Amino acid sequence: MTIKTILIPFSDEESSVRLFQAAACLAAFYHAHMRFVHLLQRPLPAAAYTYPVALNYTHDFYTEMEAMAQKQAKDMEDRFHELCAQSDIQIVTSAQHSDAKGATASWEVFDRAMPYGYTAIARLADLIVLAKPEPAAPAWQQGLVEEMLFQTARPVLMLGETETLAKMPQRVVLAWNGGREAARALSAALPVLKHARHVDVTTIGKINSNAEPPESVVAYLALHGISAQISHLLLKRKDDPEMAFVEHAARQKKADLVVMGAYSHNRWREVVLGGFTRQMIRESSVPVLMAH
Template sequence: MSYKTILCVISASQGDNDLKQALTLCEQNESHLAVQVLGIAAPPPVGTYAATVSETWAVERQADIERLSQRVKEVNEIIARAQVSADVDSVFVERTVVDDVVGRRARYADLAVIGADLRNNEDLRGPVLNGLFFHAQIPAMIFPDDRPMALVASNIMIAWDCRLEASRAVHEARPLLAAAGNVHVVMIDPEAGERADGEEPGADLATYLARLGAKVTVERVTSSGRSVAETLQRRAQDMQADLVVMGAYGHSRLRERIFGGVTRSMIEEPAVPVFMAR
């Protein structure tokens, strides 16, 4: 099992960093790169002054379409200089349906990579991740600003809570886990019991991972009043993890949006690369 098709989503207005890193990643892993370039359409004018501004809106819309076309041309030129199998898809779309558009494209990929440029784009980051996790249900690898993209990790931390989302992440990350030197199963404030995290929390997962050939350590960590996200970030740094594997959106998206959550915190300020799935 490997990631033979990797998706990279970029906006028409962002630079080349994410694209170039994704090309290098695919070259290293002999993977096909699927690139989706998004042009975001401004909503049409409505209300009292709609007729007055409609001509200006039409001119700006045409300029945005031309900008997307030029960006696609630039992307194809960059790809042509690389020794990588790749295809480019471009879409001019309103922001409200970005998640659906990304999700439809992502159904034909094994993994999506989120580079620093897209991760720091607050307008697009959320819709793109929603498209990956909810419309396509493929995993995503999210990279901090200072980390090049890579699919090799020797010291992996799994944020484990026995939920379906965490289980999905572990299964999707099997190629990485099997190749890692050390795998740490970290549980925050686990509760022992048949209807909770098991009689010996983390033991069942450790047994499963050992069959993959992984060298596994189970750690049960007390949060001591800190948030789960902060506790995970600190533990990842303390153990010098190369990668964190975790489930995405264990709670509803509405609850995450209102109150924040582990998913949101780990995406916005990742200490190390994060592999997420739902």
């Protein structure tokens, strides 16, 4: 099991460098191909106005937005070429990639709705790399992490607000509750865990008595040549499990990656009641590898 195809939604200048650095780090290590994908971004025209004013306004509005969308796509393409040149990464199609070429990259622009247009493309990626959405980011960007998790069945690496991966993660905290999402995240993270120096299998409170305990996870990892330790976070009645985990990850000598299952509850429950995944997306300052 390895990583050979990495998909990177390349939509804004703010996160472009961090996304490129993280993807390039992984691609160089695994001799993988990076697909940088940009969707044309246009706001929808306003609702109906009195004819013929509405028709003219909508046409002019659409024309202006189309020009802006094309300019942004061109600016992001220029940025992509600049970053590839700085990192000495070959620009080839995925069909032209070979391990002998090391890390390679391609650029693609699609005219599809956001964020759903990204999800269909991402289903053939081994890993999706996204930046943590900023509080003021557009609504589609706020929901991109969730859409990728729910609609692609692929693992997602979410970078922190300022953090990236300049080197392969060496200190990894793995959240374990015995659930299927945690198992999927564990499986997706194996290529990374094999090269980490320190892996911490962490449980929060009591896990289901029918679930495999963390000791079984350690034994499973040992079969893959990975040495791991166990941490049990014991919670008091008023303790917040999400913040307890965030603080634990921070205490692990500055862990540089968190691995966890995402949305073990239904999405409506997460939206209405809040939940572990949403809290981690909001609070984590280190990259998080998630799977649903």
